[in-house]
Amino acid sequence: MMMKVVLLCVLAATLAFTIGILLGHFAIDKGSSVPDWVRDASRDVDEKIIKTFLDQLDTNQLRENLRELTKVPHMATTAGDEGTVQFLLKRWQDPNTGLDNAWREDYKVYLSFPNKSNPNKVSVVNPENAVLFAAREREKPYKPEQEDPDVAINAAKFGIVGLLVYTDPYEMNDGLVSESDTYPHSWYLPPTGVERGSYSIDFGDLLTPYLAAKDDTYRIPKEDITGIPPIPTQPIGFEDAERLICELDGDNAPDDWQGSLNCTYKLGGPGFKASSSFNNSNVHLDTFNTESLVNSANVMGVIRGSVEPDRYVIYGNHRDSWVHGAIDPSSGTAVMLEITRVLGKMVKEGKWRPRRSIIFGSWGAEEFGLIGSAEYTEEYFSKLSERTVAYINVDISVFANATLRASASPAAHGVLFTASKQVDAPGTTLSVYDNWLKYSNRTSPNYGIIPNVGFLTGAGSDYAAFMHYLGITSMDISYYYDRTKTKARIYPAYHTAYDTFDYASTYIDPGFTSHQAVARTAGNVLLRLADSLLLPFNCTDYAESLQRYLSEAVTTFESKLAAKGISMESLKKAVKLFSDTANKLDSLIRDSDLANETPLMVRQINDQLMLLDRAFLDPLAFPEQYGFRHVIWASRSSSVPTFPGLADAVEKAEGTGLKEDWDQAHKHLSIVTQAIAGAAHTLDNVI
């Protein structure tokens, strides 16, 4: 009995001991338990959140956004533009679907406008001063939108004095010229459609290069303005152009100058034909444009990052149009607003907050030379340089509804592929990625056949200041043409009074499914950049692009340089070094368990990736070209797809044969070599 009691007692004690251990271990919170931020800091992008986000992007919302944005013409700094500013602010400050914060930033910029009460005139005037012909001052109205009093034809800015430009139906209408073949009967440009535009090759406000255009900022004298044509330029429709061109005398123009107007194009040396009623008459161009300092606003909105608020993913699009601008730029603004609606709602409902901060920018005065985005980068240069992970540009979101098109820094090609694989291509059973592959592809030594992503070598939209001036990894995304179906240079209503909601919803994207595909692809890229633990940038893809450029440079220029005693060996070594260090960093990433690494180690790698494009900046490399500092992607005159400074300098030297020009070629070779080697050092072991 006693034994039993003792046994029971030992059993009870053992049980109590065990329970005690279990309670002690699991039930009592250790004072030194893992802080919450350890988990937060290592959290990766959530695929469920991505799916939820993609599902909520809605074609009806996109349509209504576009309708609202295109009610009136909203050329930069006009009342219509201010209306869109207010609309954007209202949306981004909405308590249920808005962002954490939204505000406007104003700049005082120098623009040239037509005079509404005294429009520019193109006329044919005979020796007795009788007007034999006058070009239209407005496009022919087919819909109420064209009757808006703000449908003025804006001449290309500044110095308008001698050039008439028109859009030939050959390059825009697949040759069609008659009214019955064009809008509103098809997507083609009506005979009276006038393509407006700016001819500036610089970007940013013309009077304040490198300085944000504030009230009392120093402004250069107007006569020192660079980057615009020295003679006046006035756009006209092809109906008016036909009247002038088909009356011209002289030798036949070259074959590749011939277009689809109903005559043989002549050079017009002696003037109009003797048989023409215009014979002995002159063409008069009277311009009454006025230049003024006007207020242009950017609208900014942010979602604060939870873990790394000091890292920015910027998504932007301009807001100003030439006329109603349904496609350019409102198709992009409609997409941006739909993305912010869904993200804003998730934030307001407490369902999500990004790891990094997201900044949305609705830029002003893009059509006059990328002004809003350029002023923004000038004003916040340091902050943006230090902290910006990437810039996503969606300007015209839908040119046409066939396929995705993207241009980007090579670092971002991978994330474009990942995102586009998760989105359905409208009108197909394929993903956006697989559909894209059908329309445009190339063979990569690393991956085989992949979609062809362009490089951002020019200044075609607001990515310019981010990519070229700040060296921020940028990308430009849209939906695009089936090139087998049209030769149109761009959608035919581009920059005319026919680029309206009616045009866009009838001919470009009736179901708004292409808008949705772009919203999903760009939005997916945005979320991945904002939420991924490891930035989805690939430095070995960058190495591949440098190798392509090197290979072109060697093929085209090596023997020419060698003949002048200039060796390309150091450049080859630099590219090799870049590839080697990129591979090394890639291996480090592959071999690391980043979710269990210290957040500072992850940040270190992310900083290497974030700053990779920055390492290619050289503010003195292209002293003649405003804002172009990225020695790999700067704009280039040469047709050889390679390092721009080198290509242009060698071609110039070949032309002149001058020692000093070959010296410049050597200098550009050294500049690009040092930039690539310097970038390679940033990818190497940090110490």
Next chain:
Amino acid sequence: MMMKVVLLCVLAATLAFTIGILLGHFAIDKGSSVPDWVRDASRDVDEKIIKTFLDQLDTNQLRENLRELTKVPHMATTAGDEGTVQFLLKRWQDPNTGLDNAWREDYKVYLSFPNKSNPNKVSVVNPENAVLFAAREREKPYKPEQEDPDVAINAAKFGIVGLLVYTDPYEMNDGLVSESDTYPHSWYLPPTGVERGSYSIDFGDLLTPYLAAKDDTYRIPKEDITGIPPIPTQPIGFEDAERLICELDGDNAPDDWQGSLNCTYKLGGPGFKASSSFNNSNVHLDTFNTESLVNSANVMGVIRGSVEPDRYVIYGNHRDSWVHGAIDPSSGTAVMLEITRVLGKMVKEGKWRPRRSIIFGSWGAEEFGLIGSAEYTEEYFSKLSERTVAYINVDISVFANATLRASASPAAHGVLFTASKQVDAPGTTLSVYDNWLKYSNRTSPNYGIIPNVGFLTGAGSDYAAFMHYLGITSMDISYYYDRTKTKARIYPAYHTAYDTFDYASTYIDPGFTSHQAVARTAGNVLLRLADSLLLPFNCTDYAESLQRYLSEAVTTFESKLAAKGISMESLKKAVKLFSDTANKLDSLIRDSDLANETPLMVRQINDQLMLLDRAFLDPLAFPEQYGFRHVIWASRSSSVPTFPGLADAVEKAEGTGLKEDWDQAHKHLSIVTQAIAGAAHTLDNVI
């Protein structure tokens, strides 16, 4: 009995339960326990480590370092220089007291040297071509060091053709001229002492601006070299100078041209006096310098950081001298080697590893124009810009033994004070800080009376490329004169053959206690920069400096600018914004418990502090001045201690009265305004 047994049993079970709970809670590791890196990431600087470090810095080691470094002349790129390269490498690769890694980096730089077998000649030659007088080709030997065959008098480089320079005993010897009053009987300059030097105002290799001077780097044509005087210049001793000056005829030279030579200085317009044996004779200057591309090495060494290896604290000093260079620069190299010995030992013994990485640089060819450090910053521009926390320069460590002297970016003033308070001032009962306060102080609106720290506005030593070109928070530290005891411009043996170990250990710092005080102060600063959880930089101190500069600018220039319609209001607003955001960041820091914050939050603030000086860079602000990009501290011609671009532009405009020059003043006002506002944005809430 049974009750007792049951009671005992309950007691045993209770005890077992309790022990179980305790074991369960404390003895069993929870799977989700705090990772080690959480503790490491929040660790702050360890004052015990600092004390240990300071205690181990040894005067005997410093003396022996200096003896070893000064055995032979080691002018840049000579065999003597290569000897010091090997010595540095041996020390930094020592298995017991060396660094983690050490290596050399070579550049091919363009230097001018005297021809040993055909030295430059200064002579007086009469009309019959008889040499009446010849200046000495070497200094008079008093000790074996002066008999070293490498004691050649190096003419200032390039274009030597017309100027003789000498050091007047008035400015260097407190007026003493006789051999018996000078070295080796005192620290004063002997009559035959020749002060060598470079007259370049640019920095870096002259043929490869902005490019690291590698084998096949593009080199500008020699005729395009800028930044050096257009006429030949040859230094001579004051004994020889006296022979020439005291024989001159003509009007008396102005009072402030008169010196301590034993005659009235004449302007010499008509040549030599009629009574002089040199009458009708000419002075001949024959220079045989040769320029060549030669190899110059930096020696680099690193200690890898444990927590933030991608953050660098750089400590540097040049290695090359004009002759033996005991004070310039070997006193600094001796200090650097003693710091690395003690730190290296602590690392090798496993007792310490810094939070951030430490890079040591022994720069080559400083005397020819800060070449080694400039080439290094050109080659590694991106990596260094992204990651460098601070640069500490200790060139001449001990000019004299009275007091600390320091110049620094305002961000670093605080850490200099903290460090110097912990070091004893040699020969006093005071701390280095309190002793310093006695010699040089100012009244700060924030702190009251504090030591006066200079600004790094010029290019006097290797900090130039770091501060001005890279925008890295830099400082320059040394021990200095009691200005009540001597008017000497600098220690009298400076750049002569008398700057030897004997001179240094007899007259400058016999007990090497001033060397030790500098090693302790600079080393303490280094450790605090490397180990502090929060970078010891102060943005409100920066604001105070900007306010001082603004106040000077307003006092001196506001009415002049207003008269031209240029307002300073935006500049005032920018400085106010900077002060406000600096205060805000300071409050955030004060109110945060950083040791318990997420490492990414601490990193965010540290990045704001680290990149503060970077935010003032503008690569286009001073197109005429190589490498000067920091718009606050760039070199300035104006004597007004304020924003250099503004001051120089206003003074130029006042001189010429030209509209275009007032435009430039306005432009510089906008540049500095934008830079300060931009920097303020980086201190503001990150989003």
